[in-house]
Amino acid sequence: MTASAPVTERPASKPKKQQRFDEGTGRLAAVLLSPTLLVLGVVVLFPIISALRESLFQSGQRLDENGFIVKGSTFVGLDNYLDIFRGETGDRFWNAFYNTTFFTVVCVVLETVLGVAMALIMAKAFKGRGIVRASILVPWAIPTVISALLWKWIFQADGIANTLIGTQVLWSTEGWQSKLSVVVADTWKTAPFIGLLVLAGLQTIPAEVYEAAKVDGANAWKTFTRITLPLVKPALLVAVLFRILDTLRIFDLPFVLVGQHKNSVETLSMLAYDEASNVRFGPAAAYATVLFIYVAVVAYLFVKILGADVIGEARVKKPGGGNGKRWRKKNAVQDTTNASVGAVASGGGGF
């Protein structure tokens, strides 16, 4: 997001003004944090900016109006962006945009529902907890590429899926079936993970609360909607946010499970990768930037719309933390993240 721009200067720039009792702390913190911020600046900030610049150029060979071959990159302004939205590339882009959004919505909804259900079961179960916990980590630990191959094998024309449900679906061909296969594979891999995180949230709810509800005569459904859900909400929201951001950049699974150049499953990441691997860096950077903006907007809206609640619950401790409205919201997310689900970020397995 935009606030990430002045990454490296920020901790060092202001502490002087501040004159606190421990004046050296700010400087010490800046020194200690500088390696991390420097690395992130190089591998995150620099690429983002350079993608922006790159997206305004066109590289590779072209013919100029006299029929001569022109090499090297030329400045083309916003052409790369305009090209995204029009003509044939426009169709391809909107298709990829739709697919990305479709996967995100469907997968995250399914995973959340299944994950919460799993967590509720696990919280109730006293026997076999160790086995469940171990088995739930197995889908998480399997590399996405391997699980994509595994599901490709399961969804073979004469594979086990067709045998079990008694159909002859050609899963890897264009159409709803290949979309479905991606959704199934993604849900299998990450629903247990959400379950694990929600379970951790559930276990922080004191038993007295449930006892009180029981005394008051609440039934199971009421207890769930009025007690369990509100109390795990902060943990759940953050887990869902990270899952959303993770699915928006989905690449490995459709790439390996179904393949490249398939309209039904081509996502924005795959589109950008395809352009980049054909050495069309300009359009690739434009796609990457569009995806980046899309992710940022979704994250912003998610935090903004659901943020009010989060702030109310988590923002009591540090009133002086940030000095802007936006920062406060970010801090709110970060606070709950910290409290509950630190590692969701790449827990699902990188990108």
Added chain:
Amino acid sequence: MATATAPAGGGKLKTAETSALRRYAPLIGVVVIVLYCLAPFYWMMVSAFRRPSDQFSNDIIPAPFSFQNFKDVFAGSNGFARGLLNSLIVAGTVTILTLIIGMVAAYTLARLDFKFKNVVLAIIITTSMFPGISLVVPLLKLFVDIKWINTYQAMIVPSLSFALPLAVWNLTSFFRQMPQELEQAAMVDGCTPAQAFRKVIIPLAAPGVFTTAIITFIAAWNEFLIALSMTNKKSIQTANVIVSQFTGTTGRDQPFGSQMAAGVVVTIPLVIAVLLFQRRIVAGLTAGGVK
């Protein structure tokens, strides 16, 4: 299990039966969850241990048990063994670098009180949300220019973009859970803050650091997009990339048997690590259960 004994003892009253149902419902749920998680994995194992000629058999147990698929996987032309080594080099280096850099940052964030602390934390977590492809495209162009394509560093450096925030977050929450009195006591005894960190905190934080190492390693080991984009030579590609590009011996058909065998080889170390350290990994992932 106690499943067999309980109904025999609890048959006295009518209510005992309903409560038995109530008691075993979660157990059934547990069985369903375990099946859900493990069945596809089991299918991968079974398929890997079939003879290549039985590849399309749908028996639950591989009838003649065979290691042929594994032999095929490690056949010279695949370069799979080399791929495993490459994966190990890349993921291992990423893990070590991340821990060294991240530990200092995490300790600072957990202990020092300075302005913009929350902003820094927010920035670090935000960077991990960026889509990988928006980082890969420009870095790819850069690496082409500086001739880094087909080198380890071309895979290691971009991997830090997701590994470092992950590690910093994990470690920060671990450090926060350690009582501050530890360093205070050390400093009362005459340690400088740096000494307190080195001599008191690091040894005590070892479990947390270890957990973070496992989680980071798994994330780096599973990475695909970067490894795919930055390499085009087999000798440098990671196992994930090589497995995804296995070609069949006969034209178009996919060598699923050897792919499943390769999958087993790539996955089994992770699964064993997960089984051995499940408590710690769960604690690390949920960052709340460390004693």
